Amino acid sequence: MTQREKTWVLFSTLYGIVxxxxxxxxxxxxxxxxGAFLFWNLITAAVVLAGxxxxxxxxxxxGEETLR
Amino acid sequence: MSPPMIIAGIVVWFTAGSLLSWHARKNLGEGMIEYFLADRKVGGFISAMTYSATTYSAFMMVGLVGLTYSSGIGSLGFEMTYLAATVILMVIFAPRYWAAGRIFRLVTPSELLARRYRSPMAGAVSAVLCLVMLVPYASVQLMGIGYLLEVLSGGAIPFTVGMLIAAGVSFVFSWWAGLRSVALTDALQAVVMLVASLLLLGFITLALFPGGLPEALGSRQDLLKVSWTFPMFLGLTLPWAFFAVTNPQVVQRLYIPSSVKNLRKMILGFSAFGFVYTVLCVVFGLAAAVKIPGLEKADNAMAMLLSSVPSPLALVVSLSITAAAVSTMNSIILTLSSMFGRDVVRTFLPDISERTELGICRLLIPVITVVCFFFARMQLGLIAVLSSMASGGLLMQLPTILGAFFWKKATAAGAVSSMIAGGLAVSFMYVQGLKPLGHWPPVWGILVSGTVFIAVSLATRPPIDTEDFFSSLEGYIRDSFGS
Structure with missing residues (x-):
């Protein structure tokens, strides 16, 4: 695992708890x-942006594409 | 909605999909990798859309809407956790699957396990587990379309005829040109799913709730409170959270992008699609709960909501639900046929030619379609149990998959025994309706599977070329991804 991936795993663990x-x-x-509606939207958006x-x-x- | 109108809509959709399949057929080459992976040369947009359409089934517009209708905002947490977990897992696993597919010329996800553990049996057990778990799941897609068309046509299109239409369309889209036709028709269907949902949102916002949905929800604050218990949340979320690495129809798609750039586009495109589609489906559930409260069967919420909108819009949304089911179904059929040929038949007949292998796989496409049709037609109560345990059963591959990429001491014996022990434990608990200490079967199953995997692996010897597997994979990833 690269350093970046280890950071990602740490971030994901924190996400999982929060x-x-x-x-x-x-x-x-x-x-x-x-309330929960906004929270779950924001935290998921944060994961997507972190991705x-x-x-x-x-x-x-x-790489060659033949199916676009 | 009048039956001729429904039939006309289906004909238009099927014609468009068939034209795409025919176009795809023109570029079809020879061999397993060409037929099942489109020669690993798929662009970013098509990859993202086929991944999205395969992942999101009719469950979203029927099941998730119903779940939100009956239990409120907890369903958003469940589905958003699934989406975030998929993004997290794809960032870690997509480069590894993509690279392993190219290095070892892999066609199926189970084949990776067979190669890593140097054990065709590990691949065969994984493939059989997937076959057992996914046939009921695919059958439920057919049943969903059967019920939907029967209800919308007022009984003019009987349940069995609706299922026949869906099975026929799934067969044509998958058989014609393999992944080339499936990917193109999936892309079409993903666009239909998203556009139809946005149109429905527009109508709901402007016509059904002119004062705004937030204001209307003021009278139903209970829906916005988290009413789910934690064991329920964990039991439902845990198997789905690992869907991206345990469900072969989506894992196989990690082999197809033509480049790293397109692999990234696939992940980001799916993330955006999933986010928007999830929010829309939950909003529909909340809207239905406010507008038409008191339904006996929550799964009817979407059908009832559609009865409040103009017929053309209801038709487009209904077709989008049908498209969601078909795109999931044809992907499952295609993947299962490749797994049966590559991981089961080849285990017992290792010397068959690739041409014969492909012939067997293609023969299996109609066979699996027919099996799903008759399975669904039986309408057994058992199907509901089997389909709900599908994701839990597939989760039992997780220790084996993690071990394949991250634990050099993992062994074939550990992999085979953990999948069998976990699969049996989950099946037994689901069939018996057991929830020890209030926790759902997947929670206990993964404990059993993980423990057996570690214990047996430590007691046996890893494959002799484990180090080579890891070094060649790491080297390829370093060269391709620059990390």
Whole structure:
């Protein structure tokens, strides 16, 4: 595993904990869209954006495409 | 909705898909890698769309909408956790599968296990596990279309006829040109799924809730509170969280992008598609709960919601649900046929030519389609159990997959015994309806599978060329990905 991948695993572990703890404790009884609905949208968006960042370092050797 | 209108819509959709399949057929070459992986030369957009359409089945617009309708916002947490976990796993595993596919000329996910553990039996056990678990899952897709068309046509299109239509379309799209036709028709179907959902959102926002959905939800605050128990959340989420590495129909797609750039486009394209589609489906569930409360059967929420919208829009959304089911079904059929040929038949007949192997695999496409059709037609209560345990059963491959890439002491005996022990444990608990200490079968199954894998691996010897496997994989990844 590269250093970048190890950072990714650490980030993912942190995500896994926060993703469950916050909605099941702090936001459990918040009955508005600003509660768990917003939280789960934001934390997932954060993972997606982090995915954009972590894969930005992938080099490309190119390759022939026949199905576009 | 009138039956002629539904039939006309299906004919238009099938014609468009058939034209794409015919176009794909023109570029079809020879051999297993060509037929099942489009020669590993698929562009980024098509890769992303076929991955999305394969992943997201009719469950989203029927099951997830119903789950949100009945249990509120917990379903968003469940589905978003699945999406985030898939992105996380793809970043780690996609480069490894992509590289291993090229180095070892792999066709199926199980073949990677056979190669890594130097054990055709490890590949065969994984393939059989997938066959057992995925046939019921594919059958449920057929049943979903059968019910949907029957309800929408007011009974004019009977359940069996609806299933026949879906099975026929799935067969044509997958058999005609293998992955080339499946990938192109998947892309078409993914676009239909997304556009139809956006149109429905537009209508709901403008016509059904002119004051705004947030304001309407003020009267249903219960839906926005997390009412799920933690064991329920864990039991449902755990198997799905690892879907990206345990379900062969999506893992096989990691072999197909033509370049690293297109592999990245696949991951990011799927992430964007999944995010938007998930939010839309949950919003539909919330809208249905506010607009039409008190339904006895939550899975009817989408059908009832569609009865409140104009017929043309309802038709487009219905076709998008059918497309979601067919795109999942044909991908499963294609992958299972390749696994049966490569991982099961070749284990027992290692000297057959590639031409014969491909012939057997292609013969299996109609066979698996027919098996799924008759399985679905039986409408057994057992199908519901089997399909719900599909993701849990496939999860039992997880220790073997992790060991393949990250643990040099992992052995073939550990892999085979953990998949069998875990598969049996999960099946037994599902069939008996057991939830020890309140936790669902996959939680206990993965403990059994993981423990057996570690214990047996430590007691046996790893393959002699383990070091070579790891060094060639790491070298290829370093050269290709620059990391």
């Amino acid at each position: 993703n469950v703890v916050v909605p099941f404790t702090l936001l459990r009884n918040v009955g508005t869209l600003a 954009v960042w972590i894969t930005s370092g992938w080099k490309d050797r190119g």
